[in-house]
Amino acid sequence: xxxxxxxxxxxxxxxxxxxxxxxxxxxxxxxxxxxxxxxxxxxxxxxxxxxxxxxxxxxxxxxxxxxxxxxxxxxxxxxxxxxxxxxxxxxxxxxxxxxxxxxxxxxx
Ligand code: FES
Numbered sequence: 001x002x003x004x005x006x007x008x009x010x011x012x013x014x015x016x017x018x019x020x021x022x023x024x025x026x027x028x029x030x031x032x033x034x035x036x037x038x039x040x041x042x043x044x045x046x047x048x049x050x051x052x053x054x055x056x057x058x059x060x061x062x063x064x065x066x067x068x069x070x071x072x073x074x075x076x077x078x079x080x081x082x083x084x085x086x087x088x089x090x091x092x093x094x095x096x097x098x099x100x101x102x103x104x105x106x107x108x
Contacts, residue, residue, distance in 0.1 A: 005093060005104040013099050016040070023055050026103055031092055033101060034075050036062055041075045042092035042103050048073075049085040 010024045016035045023032050023045055030045040032055040045055045047066045057067045063081065065072050071085035078091035093104030 001108060004107045006107060007095065007097070007102040007104055009100045009102050011101045013096060013101060016101060019059075021055055021059070022101075023053070024103070026092075026105065029090075029092075031103060033094060033103070034059060034064075036075070040094045040096060040101055042094040043073070043075055043078055044090040044092070046089065047071060047085065048080060048087040048089050054089065 008026060011022055016022045016033055018035050018037055021032055021034045023030060031042050032045040033040055033042045043054060045053045047054050049069060049071050052068045054064055054066060057065045062075050063072050064075050069084050071083060072081040073079065073089055074081055078088040080088050095102050
């Protein structure tokens, strides 16, 4: 089975400066894109513990802390790092192409 990725342009690079984040809607998903020192990461904007936006939490290095109960996630992988979350959040492929930020939707 082959896997293809549809790349969707979501922002110009300068719309997400280092240390900032942008929330976009892609299909039925809300996605938060982080810029950490020029590297872009994209996660589903929904805590895996309860249905609240992760984008409202504090970002320290590459760790986002959910504002509601304090669970933490690695934004480079989506992996949960501390309770009360017991599951990761969905990670999206992201790339910088000709000065624009693109999110990948995987098609199988
Ligand atoms: S809703 Fe995020 S830790 Fe509870």
